[in-house]
Amino acid sequence: MMSILVGALRRWKLRRGLRERLAGVDVELGACQLHRKFRRVELGKERNKLERARLTIERARTMDELLKADQALTAIRNRCWQLTDQEGEAARRITEAEAKTVDLRGRAASLPGESFQNEVDRRRRVLSQECERARQAKEGKAEKACLELLAQHVGGLAALVATAEAVCAKLPDLEKRIAELPKAQAALDLGTEEIIHDIDATLRQTRKEVVLGSYDKAAQRIHEVESLEGTLLERMRRRQQWAREEVDRWLSIDTVAAPFPELRTFPAVMTGTDVERWYALRPRVERLAMDLAEEQRLSNTPTKHAGSGYALSRTHALRMTLAESRDARKLEDFLRAVERWG
Numbered sequence: 131m132m133s134i135l136v137g138a139l140r141r142w143k144l145r146r147g148l149r150e151r152l153a154g155v156d157v158e159l160g161a162c163q164l165h166r167k168f169r170r171v172e173l174g175k176e177r178n179k180l181e182r183a184r185l186t187i188e189r190a191r192t193m194d195e196l197l198k199a200d201q202a203l204t205a206i207r208n209r210c211w212q213l214t215d216q217e218g219e220a221a222r223r224i225t226e227a228e229a230k231t232v233d234l235r236g237r238a239a240s241l242p243g244e245s246f247q248n249e250v251d252r253r254r255r256v257l258s259q260e261c262e263r264a265r266q267a268k269e270g271k272a273e274k275a276c277l278e279l280l281a282q283h284v285g286g287l288a289a290l291v292a293t294a295e296a297v298c299a300k301l302p303d304l305e306k307r308i309a310e311l312p313k314a315q316a317a318l319d320l321g322t323e324e325i326i327h328d329i330d331a332t333l334r335q336t337r338k339e340v341v342l343g344s345y346d347k348a349a350q351r352i353h354e355v356e357s358l359e360g361t362l363l364e365r366m367r368r369r370q371q372w373a374r375e376e377v378d379r380w381l382s383i384d385t386v387a388a389p390f391p392e393l394r395t396f397p398a399v400m401t402g403t404d405v406e407r408w409y410a411l412r413p414r415v416e417r418l419a420m421d422l423a424e425e426q427r428l429s430n431t432p433t434k435h436a437g438s439g440y441a442l443s444r445t446h447a448l449r450m451t452l453a454e455s456r457d458a459r460k461l462e463d464f465l466r467a468v469e470r471w472g
Contacts (some may be wrong), residue, residue: 140193141190141192141193141196144193144196144197144200145187145188145190145196148187148199148200148203149187151200151203152180152183152184152187152203155180155203155206155207155210156180158207158210158211159173159176159177159180159206159210162210162213162214163214163217164213164214164217165217165221166217166267166273167268168267168268168269168270169213169216169217169270172209172213173210173213176206176209176210176213179202179205179206180206182202183199183202183203183206186198186199186202187199216270220264220273220277223264223277223280223281224261224264224265224277224280227257227260227261227280227281227283228257228258228261230284230288231254231257231258231284231287234250234254234284234287234288234291235250235251235254237291237295238250238291238294241291241294241295241298241343242298242340242341242343243294243340243341243342243343243344244342244343245342245343245344246290246294246343246344246345247343248343249290249343250287250290250291253283253286253287253290254287256283257280257283257284257287260276260279260280260283261280263276264276264277264280290345293345293346293349294343296349297340297345297348297352300352301336301337301340301348301352304333304352304355304356305333307359308329308330308333308355308359311326311329311362312402312403313326314406315366315402315403315405315406319369321365322362322365322366322369325358325361325362325365326362328358329355329358329359329362332351332355332358333351333355335351336348336351336352336355339351366402369405370399370400370401370402370405371400373396373400373404373405373408373409374396374398374399374400376408377393377396377400377408380393380415380419381393381394383419385422386418386419386422389418390411390414390415390418392411393411393415396408
């Protein structure tokens, strides 16, 4: 008997608490401000569930029935706030998209290029249409698809404007760097001269692309110019290194270095000016080196035939000069003569 009374008392207390909870959930459902029809329909379903829960609470005879009613109230409340959160999130994303579009349009307004401005306006209109379509969505899936598409369009417009801004910000600095290149020193050989020509031509085309508003193409041109600039600077660096190595090589030969004290004035790390100065001096150094080599060559050349002792004729293959060694036929004759002589 006592256990029956205890069970009845527990059910009475739980039922009283559930009635209070149900009243609270009812108030929360009434406070939901939903604008989308499909969500209001969902909210209506939750109201129907609430009425069924009310009946269950009043008619329940067992603790299990009351506990199931408790679980139903929790699920109804959670669904109510889920619908509210979804509504707020969708509205927030649409509002943010509109604000972002206004901001991007304002940033783009100061950038040159008619085609660019036309493209920005076109994308702005598309975004406005997508915002309205998202607001008028008839179901959750359609709204989700609209919001995803809206995010893609905003991202595309942001990328378009960011590219244009990056080009306009980078181009003046790039033009300044190119203008400050020591082009007179750089153009000491055909290779670097061609690179300089390519840089100037590509930079001119970049300016045209900016005026036209073709910023994607302009960005690609800037990348090409920067790549060419890097190639040119590396080529000049290597040329300075090679020039220093040439100077060191001649300095190691006393008979060549002695007549040219200027060789010792070149710094350990040569600049473009130093290279230019070396290129002016190098022909004289090389002529002296060739003259000394020719003298050594002549002193090493036999004057008589080994067997007969007769003097070698002036046209004998062994008497080939260094200058004549550039002639492939004469060089072959010389090598055959050496072989016979040996």
